[in-house]
Amino acid sequence: MSKLVIVGTVAFDAIETPFGKTDKILGGAGTFIGLAASKFNIDSSVVSIVGGDFPQDYLDYLSQQNIDVSGIEIVPDGKTFFWSGKYHNDMNSRDTLVTELNVLEHFEPKVPEHFKDAEVVMLGNLHPSTQMSVLNQMTQKPKLVVLDTMNFWMDCALEELHQTIKHVDVITINDEEARQLTGEYSLVVAARKIHAMGPKFVVIKKGEHGALLFHDDSVFYAPALPLEEVFDPTGAGDTFAGGFVGYLTKTGDYSFENMKTAVIYGSTLASFCVEKFGTERMQNLNDNEVYRRLDQFKSLTQFDIELT
Amino acid sequence: MSKLVIVGTVAFDAIETPFGKTDKILGGAGTFIGLAASKFNIDSSVVSIVGGDFPQDYLDYLSQQNIDVSGIEIVPDGKTFFWSGKYHNDMNSRDTLVTELNVLEHFEPKVPEHFKDAEVVMLGNLHPSTQMSVLNQMTQKPKLVVLDTMNFWMDCALEELHQTIKHVDVITINDEEARQLTGEYSLVVAARKIHAMGPKFVVIKKGEHGALLFHDDSVFYAPALPLEEVFDPTGAGDTFAGGFVGYLTKTGDYSFENMKTAVIYGSTLASFCVEKFGTERMQNLNDNEVYRRLDQFKSLTQFDIELT
Numbered sequence: 001m002s003k004l005v006i007v008g009t010v011a012f013d014a015i016e017t018p019f020g021k022t023d024k025i026l027g028g029a030g031t032f033i034g035l036a037a038s039k040f041n042i043d044s045s046v047v048s049i050v051g052g053d054f055p056q057d058y059l060d061y062l063s064q065q066n067i068d069v070s071g072i073e074i075v076p077d078g079k080t081f082f083w084s085g086k087y088h089n090d091m092n093s094r095d096t097l098v099t100e101l102n103v104l105e106h107f108e109p110k111v112p113e114h115f116k117d118a119e120v121v122m123l124g125n126l127h128p129s130t131q132m133s134v135l136n137q138m139t140q141k142p143k144l145v146v147l148d149t150m151n152f153w154m155d156c157a158l159e160e161l162h163q164t165i166k167h168v169d170v171i172t173i174n175d176e177e178a179r180q181l182t183g184e185y186s187l188v189v190a191a192r193k194i195h196a197m198g199p200k201f202v203v204i205k206k207g208e209h210g211a212l213l214f215h216d217d218s219v220f221y222a223p224a225l226p227l228e229e230v231f232d233p234t235g236a237g238d239t240f241a242g243g244f245v246g247y248l249t250k251t252g253d254y255s256f257e258n259m260k261t262a263v264i265y266g267s268t269l270a271s272f273c274v275e276k277f278g279t280e281r282m283q284n285l286n287d288n289e290v291y292r293r294l295d296q297f298k299s300l301t302q303f304d305i306e307l308t
Numbered sequence: 309m310s311k312l313v314i315v316g317t318v319a320f321d322a323i324e325t326p327f328g329k330t331d332k333i334l335g336g337a338g339t340f341i342g343l344a345a346s347k348f349n350i351d352s353s354v355v356s357i358v359g360g361d362f363p364q365d366y367l368d369y370l371s372q373q374n375i376d377v378s379g380i381e382i383v384p385d386g387k388t389f390f391w392s393g394k395y396h397n398d399m400n401s402r403d404t405l406v407t408e409l410n411v412l413e414h415f416e417p418k419v420p421e422h423f424k425d426a427e428v429v430m431l432g433n434l435h436p437s438t439q440m441s442v443l444n445q446m447t448q449k450p451k452l453v454v455l456d457t458m459n460f461w462m463d464c465a466l467e468e469l470h471q472t473i474k475h476v477d478v479i480t481i482n483d484e485e486a487r488q489l490t491g492e493y494s495l496v497v498a499a500r501k502i503h504a505m506g507p508k509f510v511v512i513k514k515g516e517h518g519a520l521l522f523h524d525d526s527v528f529y530a531p532a533l534p535l536e537e538v539f540d541p542t543g544a545g546d547t548f549a550g551g552f553v554g555y556l557t558k559t560g561d562y563s564f565e566n567m568k569t570a571v572i573y574g575s576t577l578a579s580f581c582v583e584k585f586g587t588e589r590m591q592n593l594n595d596n597e598v599y600r601r602l603d604q605f606k607s608l609t610q611f612d613i614e615l616t
Contacts, residue, residue, distance in 0.1 A: 089493070090493055091493075185397070185398055185399075186534075186535065186536055186537060186538075187534055188534045188535060188536045189536055189537075206517065209514065209517040209518075210517075210529075210531070212534060218607070219534055219608060220607075220608060220609075220611070221518075221531040221534070221608050221609055222611075223518070223529040223531065226494075226495055226496045226520060226527055226529070227494065227496060228494055228496045228497055229494060229497075230494075257612075260611040260612075261611055261612065261613050264611055264613060294613055297613075298613065299526070299528075300527060300528060300529050301528075301529055301609045301610075301611075302609075302610060303528070303530075303568040303569055303572055303609075304565075304568075304569065305569050305572060305602055305605075305606065
């Protein structure tokens with residue numbers, strides 16, 4: 001079976017939405033990616049760092065999901081990365097209340113020996129040099145490298161980001177970030193410019209408006225499922241990425257056609273993620289629920305036109 | 309063959325975009341709806357009003373598209389409705405520079421005798437009482453009534469809008485307007501509330517993010533085609549409505565399934581409309597181009613998941 005290496009934060013989140021607020025709960029890009037990818041019963045490893053304050057229960061839980069946690073370094077006298085945010089009424093914008101980097105400040109990812117030959121690598125949102133160091137540890141060239149990033153790195157580490165992007169097959173990025181990275185308003189033109197930077201596939205995430213997958217001159221559009229209520233958007237983008245990369249790892253087919261299905265799986269899992277605080281919904285999600293929602297995605301988008 | 313009555317403005321537009329500007333050119337909701345619907349070779353009539361300054365050439369052109377113009381009243385000593393606007397760099401927002409109602413101020417639509425038994429009525433964006441007066445002139449209940457409206461009428465004629473909406477099968481409205489009309493942020497909840505006001509079908513237009521079609525508990529999502537360049541968005545929403553209603557008039561099938569296809573036709577025609585100033589692209593559009601783009605829509609959205 002194919003193996004998947006994920007690098008990303010494992011963290012504490014404290015979230016406030018119009019529906020309520022949480023204390024410190026399990027969060028972080030690596031966590032959300034890992035949990036989503038784990039739905040595909042693959043061999044995955046999360047590479048990250050936490051402090052001595054991180055509950056063993058959380059690590060045990062991840063292990064139970066068949067996620068290898070030997071790449072999660074524990075710094076006994078350090079504190080775990082902590083993020084706190086408050087969502088506005090429309091749930092589409094938020095204020096960051098607290099960002100404590102803590103142990104993340106000196107994070108040097110170490111890929112476990114038995115994952116250095118993994119076929120797929122998912123570089124969660126981190127400093128591009130940190131992402132690159134994971135690629136440098138691989139003993140054979142992965143068949144697929146997926147990178148997620150954000151505007152913060154474009155502002156403060158653009159050169160390093162360009163260097164890392166060169167080595168990537170797929171980039172996931174939101175619409176505003178795609179525009180910032182390229183200086184182009186049209187997402188079609190922006191995707192073409194990002195292709196030229198290296199990635200053969202460009203996934204542009206548009207939140208409630210879905211996601212676009214670009215490859216050469218082809219494009220595929222996966223809508224987000226229209227929801228009655230978005231309870232907590234935290235982790236939706238990472239869950240999307242985890243579903244995308246988990247499905248590709250499981251199938252071992254990295255073609256554009258198969259990536260369409262992977263995007264639909266990513267959107268489907270993300271639509272669950274936002275129904276509860278943090279990882280709660282992803283922790284209580286069974287295969288039947290996923291299948292039913294995939295079926296909803298089919299109904300949502302499939303139509304029949306006879307072209308004569 | 310089924311007949312279609314369209315009520316809407318026939319007007320002069322002057323448009324400024326980052327790509328250039330126009331003098332007074334042919335515009336108006338009735339014009340855009342009529343031109344889009346005319347692509348389906350149906351019997352349609354545009355009911356409207358113009359001034360003595362309106363060129364006979366424009367009327368002749370509409371007639372040549374098999375659009376009945378006998379319901380377009382000409383006020384010899386009046387001036388035609390004039391709108392002028394300037395789009396911002398992102399093409400998603402615009403400033404209205406001039407609105408001269410002119411003859412539109414005293415518009416009393418008169419449906420031509422031989423269209424009073426039309427199966428389909430399209431009520432373009434106008435005062436809701438003006439829209440209602442068209443319905444009142446029909447000698448038999450139409451099989452389908454579609455209404456377009458905007459926030460302006462919610463601000464200044466909400467009671468009349470509610471009265472008219474009761475008599476409508478389909479409403480087309482943009483996302484912000486759906487939220488304003490219902491006080492609900494979730495479009496799923498907003499659509500349900502609009503259902504309760506009368507329309508069995510609710511089409512929510514989201515511009516570059518596509519359109520949603522709601523019916524009971526079902527929803528269908530048609531993306532907008534990702535474009536390299538939006539040259540002039542003027543008339544895109546009306547062209548969408550014209551394609552939607554034209555296809556339904558032609559097929560005479562007003563089921564949810566067939567409306568999905570109608571939405572795709574509407575989106576397809578709208579994707580052409582924005583490629584040139586005003587009606588220019590719609591005036592030079594052949595069936596092959598439409599078919600090719602419908603095919604692109606299929607590629608854009610269709611995927612294959614086997615649910616086991």
